[in-house]
Amino acid sequence: xxxxxxxxxxxxxxxxxxxxxxxxxxxxxxxxxxxxxxxxxxxxxxxxxxxxxxxxxxxxxxxxxxxxxxxxxxxxxxxxxxxxxxxxxxxxxxxxxxxxxxxxxxxxxxxxxxxxxxxxxxxxxxxxxxxxxxxxxxxxxxxxxxxxxxxxxxxxxxxxxxxxxxxxxxxxxxxxxxxxxxxxxxxxxxxxxxxxxxxxxxxxxxxxxxxxxxxxxxxxxxxxxxxxxxxxxxxxxxxxxxxxxxxxxxxxxxxxxxxxxxxxxxxxxxxxxxxxxxxxxxxxxxxxxxxxxxxxxxxxxxxxxxxxxxxxxxxxxxxxxxxxxxxxxxxxxxxxxxxxxxxxxxxxxxxxxxxxxxxxxxxxxxxxxxxxxxxxxxxxxxxxxxxxxxxxxxxxxxxxxxxxxxxxxxxxxxxxxxxxxxxxxxxxxxxxxxxxxxxxxxxxxxxxxxxxxxxxxxxxxxxxxxxxxxxxxxxxxxxxxxxxxxx
Amino acid sequence: xxxxxxxxxxxxxxxxxxxxxxxxxxxxxxxxxxxxxxxxxxxxxxxxxxxxxxxxxxxxxxxxxxxxxxxxxxxxxxxxxxxxxxxxxxxxxxxxxxxxxxxxxxxxxxxxxxxxxxxxxxxxxxxxxxxxxxxxxxxxxxxxxxxxxxxxxxxxxxxxxxxxxxxxxxxxxxxxxxxxxxxxxxxxxxxxxxxxxxxxxxxxxxxxxxxxxxxxxxxxxxxxxxxxxxxxxxxxxxxxxxxxxxxxxxxxxxxxxxxxxxxxxxxxxxxxxxxxxxxxxxxxxxxxxxxxxxxxxxxxxxxxxxxxxxxxxxxxxxxxxxxxxxxxxxxxxxxxxxxxxxxxxxxxxxxxxxxxxxxxxxxxxxxxxxxxxxxxxxxxxxxxxxxxxxxxxxxx
Ligand SMILES: Cc1cc2nc3c(=O)[nH]c(=O)nc-3n(C[C@H](O)[C@H](O)[C@H](O)COP(=O)(O)OP(=O)(O)OC[C@H]3O[C@@H](n4cnc5c(N)ncnc54)[C@H](O)[C@@H]3O)c2cc1C
Ligand SMILES: Cc1cc2nc3c(=O)[nH]c(=O)nc-3n(C[C@H](O)[C@H](O)[C@H](O)COP(=O)(O)OP(=O)(O)OC[C@H]3O[C@@H](n4cnc5c(N)ncnc54)[C@H](O)[C@@H]3O)c2cc1C
Numbered sequence: 021x022x023x024x025x026x027x028x029x030x031x032x033x034x035x036x037x038x039x040x041x042x043x044x045x046x047x048x049x050x051x052x053x054x055x056x057x058x059x060x061x062x063x064x065x066x067x068x069x070x071x072x073x074x075x076x077x078x079x080x081x082x083x084x085x086x087x088x089x090x091x092x093x094x095x096x097x098x099x100x101x102x103x104x105x106x107x108x109x110x111x112x113x114x115x116x117x118x119x120x121x122x123x124x125x126x127x128x129x130x131x132x133x134x135x136x137x138x139x140x141x142x143x144x145x146x147x148x149x150x151x152x153x154x155x156x157x158x159x160x161x162x163x164x165x166x167x168x169x170x171x172x173x174x175x176x177x178x179x180x181x182x183x184x185x186x187x188x189x190x191x192x193x194x195x196x197x198x199x200x201x202x203x204x205x206x207x208x209x210x211x212x213x214x215x216x217x218x219x220x221x222x223x224x225x226x227x228x229x230x231x232x233x234x235x236x237x238x239x240x241x242x243x244x245x246x247x248x249x250x251x252x253x254x255x256x257x258x259x260x261x262x263x264x265x266x267x268x269x270x271x272x273x274x275x276x277x278x279x280x281x282x283x284x285x286x287x288x289x290x291x292x293x294x295x296x297x298x299x300x301x302x303x304x305x306x307x308x309x310x311x312x313x314x315x316x317x318x319x320x321x322x323x324x325x326x327x328x329x330x331x332x333x334x335x336x337x338x339x340x341x342x343x344x345x346x347x348x349x350x351x352x353x354x355x356x357x358x359x360x361x362x363x364x365x366x367x368x369x370x371x372x373x374x375x376x377x378x379x380x381x382x383x384x385x386x387x388x389x390x391x392x393x394x395x396x397x398x399x400x401x402x403x404x405x406x407x408x409x410x411x412x413x414x415x416x417x418x419x420x421x422x423x424x425x426x427x428x429x430x431x432x433x434x435x436x437x438x439x440x441x442x443x444x445x446x447x448x449x450x451x452x453x454x455x456x457x458x459x460x461x462x463x464x465x466x467x468x469x470x471x472x473x474x475x476x477x478x479x480x481x482x483x484x485x486x487x488x489x490x491x492x493x494x495x496x497x498x499x500x501x502x503x504x505x506x507x
Numbered sequence: 508x509x510x511x512x513x514x515x516x517x518x519x520x521x522x523x524x525x526x527x528x529x530x531x532x533x534x535x536x537x538x539x540x541x542x543x544x545x546x547x548x549x550x551x552x553x554x555x556x557x558x559x560x561x562x563x564x565x566x567x568x569x570x571x572x573x574x575x576x577x578x579x580x581x582x583x584x585x586x587x588x589x590x591x592x593x594x595x596x597x598x599x600x601x602x603x604x605x606x607x608x609x610x611x612x613x614x615x616x617x618x619x620x621x622x623x624x625x626x627x628x629x630x631x632x633x634x635x636x637x638x639x640x641x642x643x644x645x646x647x648x649x650x651x652x653x654x655x656x657x658x659x660x661x662x663x664x665x666x667x668x669x670x671x672x673x674x675x676x677x678x679x680x681x682x683x684x685x686x687x688x689x690x691x692x693x694x695x696x697x698x699x700x701x702x703x704x705x706x707x708x709x710x711x712x713x714x715x716x717x718x719x720x721x722x723x724x725x726x727x728x729x730x731x732x733x734x735x736x737x738x739x740x741x742x743x744x745x746x747x748x749x750x751x752x753x754x755x756x757x758x759x760x761x762x763x764x765x766x767x768x769x770x771x772x773x774x775x776x777x778x779x780x781x782x783x784x785x786x787x788x789x790x791x792x793x794x795x796x797x798x799x800x801x802x803x804x805x806x807x808x809x810x811x812x813x814x815x816x817x818x819x820x821x822x823x824x825x826x827x828x829x830x831x832x833x834x835x836x837x838x839x840x841x842x843x844x845x846x847x848x849x850x851x852x853x854x855x856x857x858x859x860x861x862x863x864x865x866x867x868x869x870x871x872x873x874x875x876x877x878x879x880x881x882x883x884x885x886x887x888x889x890x891x892x893x894x895x896x897x898x899x900x901x902x903x
Pocket of ligand 2: 551552553554555556557558559560561562574594595614615616617621622623624625626627628629630632633634635683684685687688689690800857858895
């Protein structure tokens, strides 16, 4: 960017948000070159400026400035994304939501709240807990990630087995659209007449609009909660217990699994009481009516024992329950005790394919000589193999990436998909071609171009590198001219 | 094939379509669509034909394409809680297949032996059981849609959690076939409740019936649906309870206690069949060809004032309390402006006589900023307006 243009851009941005909230020096900007994704992606690309607006109107005006300069816009929440979604891979203006953290309205009877996008996920549930409500999507990163990031990634979390992913909990959104307009889509009722642009925006990873407010559904806290820990001699027996629980008609609030490597790391850090001699533990949370929870607790314990559980323990106090959960939620962090780096895969298989998928993870670990820890959402079939490595050892990163690709290919062959919850971003965009044809992608490109004809919103994300959204447009023009086209 | 599938002709807003095509495979459907392009024709998509009049005045249509014979269950994996179906599967067909494995979907379609899953998805409407079970859009994990060029495009997959690519499942939900013919739906299904009951509580005033409903809604007792409606004897709060068989009696008792503590009812009626709670809802929300049915987004907290006002203006009303929606029905209506209530400004008209449809967008107002996006979407997916033309929002 020419120096003069750059100065003019920075002046215009400062006029909107105030000079203090425009970051443009290389040192300050280096922070915004990273999210929580792999080193192969993060750290390389720098935006021209990172802007921290305080209101929706400021976001709109920042977008307008960027558009006037023909620059891309990259929204960013807390930067905990694992797929490189909040990286400015074509430069441009990064809009950082960390100052927009207010809870604007809470309506108990109508069961919704309106919040700003930078609000930390857990802060919402904490703020409304005394009223007897919570926000159901709970990524393991919920102490750090933002609601706007959750919306953009359609994030999951342990409780999504029963409560569904983020899209099930978003009623409406205020967004700045790629033409620079600020508008609401959706609303406080469960059904939007005729079209569901809210649903299309959720999970679109900042490529269709910048979320400036979210109307989120609040869930009533359950009457009763039970947390059980079951330990197993093999991963396979634990996986079979998972299938048996579901097949019995029980839908736990969550069903999480951790393997021996994870248990060792977690126990060393937090002493949660996970048995060190187990090959796998299942953390099962049941919630709902008193009577139902009591019924299901018995049944889950019985089914775990039937599938060779060595031990089944039920946490009796809230403190005990929290301790069991602490181990799960902090598990990724504790793996730093075992290796300097990890590469986290996020793939998903039909639940009954878990045993074979886990066996394959073991195979990959041996073939590539990489230690792999598993801590994941077993009830959803959403695997998170964490490959441990040291990036300063020659060839390590390459080996780990190859192992990750092999795993992904296996899971897709098993009827699974590319990403269960972390998103596509830059990291996985080329893998989209493994599950979608050009026709599938062309339809998605139709959605993208309907929102963003100039392709300035978080460009170079989600779509495979070789696939051009513009190419789809040519196809459409042919359709317009001839009435039909030959594929 | 059942005779119901071949109900011809189809009448929409007074127009009769006698040429109805019944493709039996995806290839046949693709060929039919290509012929549409070739001949420069326009087609109406029909599922079971229970609500063909929903939508704006559209057409004219040279022929209709029925999905009635695209009605196979393609894949059902009970242990994965997933099912893939063709669009012409009826709600009943799906319910029966699921029941064999003690699973269910909480769809309340009125004519379930005719209503198709494709039609339910395209109209984007769920009944009051969405309170306990979520709505159809929450359970669709994958979709395939065929464009007017005869090309199928898929999104999502057969796994319950998936963020691979854009969420086209939501884009086509409620789109009334504006962007293509839905050819496959992948569903996430749930364990069926082992017991269901209905409680009907009768009150003198809408405020009391509503207060009881809100007491239940804000309790931790998880009703599967709560509906408040005006009945000849006053106002009624109908509640559906789902629970394990061992717990149902106790739960019903606890629910009645909560409601009675808020406001004691004049009368209580209890039935073994959980679905009874829906009958009043259906009576209001069901299609009236000669009258008007509106869906009004009125939040639960605002309903106590709105309900009696609607009733005083001559509407049969029914509030799906948990979802913040009110359905209002009147056998005849002269003009929308005379409907009598401000709330109608934001109504979706589920049914309206054709001459009144001509004066309004039945989907209600569309925010200005969104209008160009909807137009570009239609241009992108169906540039020549071959499918269901004119029937979607903005007359697209
Ligand atoms: C230790 C750890 C555990 C995790 N566990 C989980 C888990 O259990 N489940 C799960 O789903 N994820 C998990 N994640 C991933 C991550 O936390 C989620 O994807 C989260 O939703 C990202 O939120 P963020 O605010 O950090 O977004 P960012 O990383 O800042 O951005 C993510 C994407 O959202 C877009 N975006 C952000 N804000 C907006 C906005 N206001 N409008 C439009 N687009 C926007 C960005 O452009 C980018 O594409 C985990 C991450 C870590 C580091
Ligand atoms: C007035 C009204 C009241 C309702 N009440 C309830 C209720 O109480 N409970 C409930 O659960 N649901 C309700 N619904 C939704 C109802 O379940 C669906 O409308 C019904 O299932 C439609 O099924 P059908 O097969 O008869 O569709 P049809 O009447 O044949 O078609 C309905 C619409 O869907 C389109 N369509 C059908 N199939 C496809 C396809 N494969 N691809 C693309 N477009 C398609 C048609 O073009 C048409 O516009 C209501 C709907 C309306 C309009």
